[in-house]
Amino acid sequence: MEDPRVEDPRKVRFEERRRVYIGVAAFLLLLTILCCAAIMFMLNRPSTAMQQPLAEQQLILPTWAAIPTPTVSGFLPFIANALKPTPTAIPTPAPTTEALSIWRIVHIDQNDVGTLESMDDPTQKVTADCIDPFIDEPKLGTLFQLKKSGVFEAVDENIRDKVQRFELLQTGK
Numbered sequence: 001m002e003d004p005r006v007e008d009p010r011k012v013r014f015e016e017r018r019r020v021y022i023g024v025a026a027f028l029l030l031l032t033i034l035c036c037a038a039i040m041f042m043l044n045r046p047s048t049a050m051q052q053p054l055a056e057q058q059l060i061l062p063t064w065a066a067i068p069t070p071t072v073s074g075f076l077p078f079i080a081n082a083l084k085p086t087p088t089a090i091p092t093p094a095p096t097t098e099a100l101s102i103w104r105i106v107h108i109d110q111n112d113v114g115t116l117e118s119m120d121d122p123t124q125k126v127t128a129d130c131i132d133p134f135i136d137e138p139k140l141g142t143l144f145q146l147k148k149s150g151v152f153e154a155v156d157e158n159i160r161d162k163v164q165r166f167e168l169l170q171t172g173k
Contacts (some may be wrong), residue, residue: 106140
């Protein structure tokens with residue numbers, strides 16, 4: 001039987017190492033606290049660059065006269081000769097503005113294409129595409145005058161600049 005006064009050698013070694021482990025852990029904890037304190041001090045310290053006013057810098061831009069511009073006169077005849085108009089179908093003739101000059105808007109679809117009917121002959125209808133898509137749509141029944149250029153403008157001068165204008169697309173019944 002063993003003597004209770006004699007300690008186990010493994011237990012003695014553990015007790016000796018335990019003091020070393022606690023010392024190392026305390027040292028690392030103290031080092032971590034000091035690093036955090038130093039970082040907080042550096043972050044909260046006012047910067048010397050922020051205390052000094054910035055010097056006003058002058059921006060120097062080149063003048064347009066100093067920049068050489070290439071001439072393109074040699075290229076223009078080539079481009080003009082290369083772009084020849086292609087023959088297209090002749091559009092349907094617009095109704096005469098003298099006989100049927102006042103039109104009423106009867107429908108506007110989601111693509112801003114309007115249907116207008118003549119005030120003199122309600123059976124004559126035309127479709128026209130919106131020229132000013134970012135201006136308010138006219139109310140149905142608004143009167144328009146067909147100009148010689150094929151553009152419908154509002155008859156009422158008070159709303160002429162506030163509502164869309166339309167360009168004649170085709171004629172039909």
